[in-house]
Amino acid sequence: MELYSYFRSSAAYRLRIALNVKGISYQQVPVNLLKGEHKSANYLALNSQGLVPSLKTDNDEVLSQSPAILEWLEETFPDTSLLPSSSLERATVRSWCNQIACDIHPICNLRVLNYVAEDLGGGSEGKLAWLHHWITTGFGALEHQLADVQSQGNFCYGKQLTLADIYLIPQVFNALRFNVDMAGFPRIMAIYQHCNTIPAFIDAQPANQPDAS
Amino acid sequence: MELYSYFRSSAAYRLRIALNVKGISYQQVPVNLLKGEHKSANYLALNSQGLVPSLKTDNDEVLSQSPAILEWLEETFPDTSLLPSSSLERATVRSWCNQIACDIHPICNLRVLNYVAEDLGGGSEGKLAWLHHWITTGFGALEHQLADVQSQGNFCYGKQLTLADIYLIPQVFNALRFNVDMAGFPRIMAIYQHCNTIPAFIDAQPANQPDAS
Structure with missing residues (x-):
């Protein structure tokens, strides 16, 4: 498979973690957002939104939107499942994913910040205040919701690594990069630190990508 | 079931359509966003994000985040399926859903506009320009992607009503409400007009809700 990716993109970072956790081999095709490569005719022919990531499957089908791709990976490679076994538990985990994927990340991505x-x-001050506001608002609710399960393990959903961790870790990375004060989110930070001891997460970190600069 | 809802909330509107299409009976509990009822202690105890919708199930479990709830409805009430049968087709439909649920709707919801x-x-001028920009950008990509299947039927995914229609129709309603010029999106408008001839969609329209004002 080929992952069209940018090292700092949170959405691409999610897919790198998921592919690593599931042990799926893939090649990266870097798309440099700062150079506008996502708006090139070649890339738009693959992904008409002009956003990363895209995933080209072994059958040359091109998938877009990381939440849709994560569900596809989960359905297609069900070993090392990234969702709990009951429908109600899955709704809880997916709600945490959505809180990041809908209510934090897209409000704070590059095009919106610009x-x-x-x-x-x-200006740069307004941009930073914006980013801090939405990340802090989103993490506040999430921290509260994670309280119940955190005591049972080091992942969002207790002892099971799920999609929620795959959404959370890139978002925390992004928060730290912009110096968001994380003191009010001890559970989130504990999960972040734990996940970053696991090779699948370490290998997916932005600094460890071929296009890191 | 009880749906905590606001008549104009796009996310609540999605759930009303899905519940109607699947023939699931529910009661509405209005949460007036303009009066700040979503920030009341009572509501925050149900939904710590302070967002609508929430769905209380027959077992008194409270679910949040409309994308997670839609997946839960699909898993729990699989009759009248809202997703295609193959994993690859589901990835396509979910990508369209995500383009609305992540890249249009949350950037243009009430709290962000405020x-x-x-x-x-x-000011109100900047707010309107913002909303037009993100809706037009998002619909532009979607219109392009819907081209291939539109000729085969009146829904996003050709002849099958899917989650994509359930995300699209509330977003178009919202665009029209704010006078977004839809002339460049003929396929999207054709789908909108077709869906709004179906009782499940008509009954879910904001104007037909008990809290409409």
Whole structure:
């Protein structure tokens, strides 16, 4: 498989972790967002949204949108499952995923931050305040919800590594990169530190990618 | 079941359509976002994010985040399936859902618009430009992707009503409400018009809810 990726993209980072956890081999095709390669005709022909990641399967089918790709990976490679066994537990884990994938990450991605800084005239200060506001708001609710299960293990869902960890770790990485104060989120930070002792997570870190700069 | 809902919330509107399509009976508990009822202690005890919708099941479990709830409904009430039968087709449909659920809707919901207008000083003009920009960007990519299947039927995924329609119709409703020019999106508009001839969609429209005002 080929993963069209950018080392700092949270959404690509999610897929790198999932592919590693499931032991699926893949090659990376770097797409440099800062150089605008995601807006090139070649890339738009693969992904008309012009966003990373895209995943080209062994059958040359091109999938887009990391949440859809994660569900596809889970259905297609069910070993080392990333979801709990009951439907109700899956709803809980997916709710945590959505809180990051819908209510934090896309509000704070590069294109939105650029719009805030430039089109809205917020500048770099306005951009930073924006990012801190939405990450802190989102993590506040999540920290509260993780309280019940954290005592039972080091992952979001207790002892089981799930999609929730795969969404959370890139988002925390992003928060730390922008100096968000994480003191109010001890459970989230404990999960972050634990996951980053696991090779599948370490190998997926932005600094360890071929296009890291 | 009890659906904690606000008539104009796109995310609640999705659940109303899905519940109607699957023929599941439910009661609505209105949560008035303009009056701040989503920030009341009672509601935060149910949903610590303070967002609608929430769904209380027959077993008094409270689910949050509409994408997670839609997957739960699909798993729990598999009749009248809202996803295609093959994993690859499901990835396509889920990608369309994500494009709305991640890259349009949460960037344009009430709390973000308020932040743009007030905290960032964009005012009502800046807020409207913001909303038009992200809806138009998102619909542009989606219109392109729907081209291939539209000729085969009146839904996003050709002849089958799927989750993609359930995400799309509330987002189009929202676009029209804010006078987004939809002339460039003929396929999306054809799907919108077709769906709104179906009772499950009509009954879910904001104007037809008990808390409509």
